[in-house]
Each structure stands twice: as C-alpha cells, then as structure tokens.
Amino acid sequence: MSAAVFLDRDGVMLYDLGYLARLEDLHWYSCAIEAVRLLNRAGFLVFVLTNQGGIGLGLYSEGFVRATHDAMAKRLEAGGAHVDGWFFCPHHPRATIDDLRITCECRKPEPGMVRAAQSTHAIDLTRSFVVGDKASDMGLAERVGARGVLVRTGQGEPELARAGGTIRPAWIAPDLAAATSWMIAADRDGRRRDEAGSDRPRRDHER
Numbered sequence: 001m002s003a004a005v006f007l008d009r010d011g012v013m014l015y016d017l018g019y020l021a022r023l024e025d026l027h028w029y030s031c032a033i034e035a036v037r038l039l040n041r042a043g044f045l046v047f048v049l050t051n052q053g054g055i056g057l058g059l060y061s062e063g064f065v066r067a068t069h070d071a072m073a074k075r076l077e078a079g080g081a082h083v084d085g086w087f088f089c090p091h092h093p094r095a096t097i098d099d100l101r102i103t104c105e106c107r108k109p110e111p112g113m114v115r116a117a118q119s120t121h122a123i124d125l126t127r128s129f130v131v132g133d134k135a136s137d138m139g140l141a142e143r144v145g146a147r148g149v150l151v152r153t154g155q156g157e158p159e160l161a162r163a164g165g166t167i168r169p170a171w172i173a174p175d176l177a178a179a180t181s182w183m184i185a186a187d188r189d190g191r192r193r194d195e196a197g198s199d200r201p202r203r204d205h206e207r
C-alpha cells in the first residue's frame with residue numbers, strides 16, 4: 001500500500017481568483033510543479049480533489065474542468081511531474097442545474113473523491129495527507145483518517161481567522177512547497193519509527 005497526498009486545486013496549486021472559468025485565468029503558484037515532482041519522487045501517490053460547484057451553478061461546464069486538468073497535466077509533465085488521478089465534484093447545494101442540486105457524497109468534506117481514488121489504488125490512509133486551504137479539506141482529512149495540512153495561500157489565511165479554533169490541521173504551512181517538505185520528512189520519520197518499533201532482528205546494511 002502506498003501513502004497518498006490529496007491536493008486541493010484552487011488556492012493550493014493555482015491562484016484562487018474566484019471561480020476559474022477561462023483557461024487564460026489559470027495561474028500556477030511558482031512552487032507547485034516542483035512540489036508535485038518531489039512528492040512523486042518520494043513515492044507518494046498524488047491526487048487532485050477539487051470541489052467545482054461552479055458547474056452546478058452554471059458558471060462553466062464539466063468539459064471545461066476536464067480541459068483545465070488536461071492543460072495542468074501537460075504542464076506538470078513538462079516539469080517532470082505527474083498526478084495519479086484527477087477528481088472533481090460538480091454538485092452544489094444551491095446549484096441552478098437541477099440534477100446537480102443534491103446532497104452528494106463527493107463534495108468535500110464528504111469522502112467520495114478519496115473513495116474513488118481508493119477504488120483504483122491501494123492507499124494507506126494513515127500515512128496519507130490532505131493539503132488544502134479550507135476547513136472542508138481538514139474535515140475530509142479527519143473523516144478518512146489522514147493528516148490535514150492547511151496552507152496559508154488562497155483562502156487559508158482568512159479561513160484560519162474564521163475557523164481557526166475549530167479545525168485541527170496536523171500542520172499549518174506557508175505554501176505548498178513548505179507543506180511538501182514537511183510531509184516528506186514526516187513520512188520518513190514515521191517509517192523510521194515503525195522500523196525501530198518492530199522487534200524482529202535487523203540486518204545491518206548501513207555500513
């Protein structure tokens with residue numbers, strides 16, 4: 001089983017300029033591609049999970065969200081990075097499109113998108129992380145038994161002011177680059193502790 005990092009999209013990988021509805025408005029944080037590359041190299045599965053209620057609100061189409069993710073995947077590939085799966089929730093409680101105005105299982109903090117990733121990949125959730133700029137991302141982490149890392153970019157700073165007392169991230173990071181360094185180190189330390197804690201004899205292969 002692999003550890004996974006579930007990344008929120010807007011405000012974490014991309015600047016959050018309100019609902020992203022035109023490809024011209026897609027702007028990466030400068031650290032994001034390198035961060036994904038480092039997570040790939042450290043052996044994490046990387047998934048993008050994004051609430052796209054703008055679809056339900058009729059602001060843009062599902063096709064546009066897919067085109068956005070295709071464009072992002074190409075840019076990542078050019079930087080030697082990749083995402084193992086892209087998931088979005090098109091629903092919204094006040095959706096103007098009737099079929100999408102439902103209480104769904106996938107809008108974060110509901111766990112549906114993590115479950116979808118689990119249907120195709122063996123994921124050790126206890127070693128996994130959810131990175132986001134909202135309380136809903138931290139709620140998702142709690143529900144699935146992963147660790148939440150709140151970034152201060154995007155809505156992170158206002159969200160801390162608003163909900164800081166009620167959310168308990170494992171760590172608060174200035175941005176995705178810092179979150180990535182912390183997760184890689186935390187996972188390494190966790191595995192080292194597991195090894196030290198096992199009582200079987202160990203072969204000395206360090207020298």
Ligand SMILES: [Zn+2]
Pocket residue numbers: 089090091104105106107
């Ligand atoms: Zn949904």
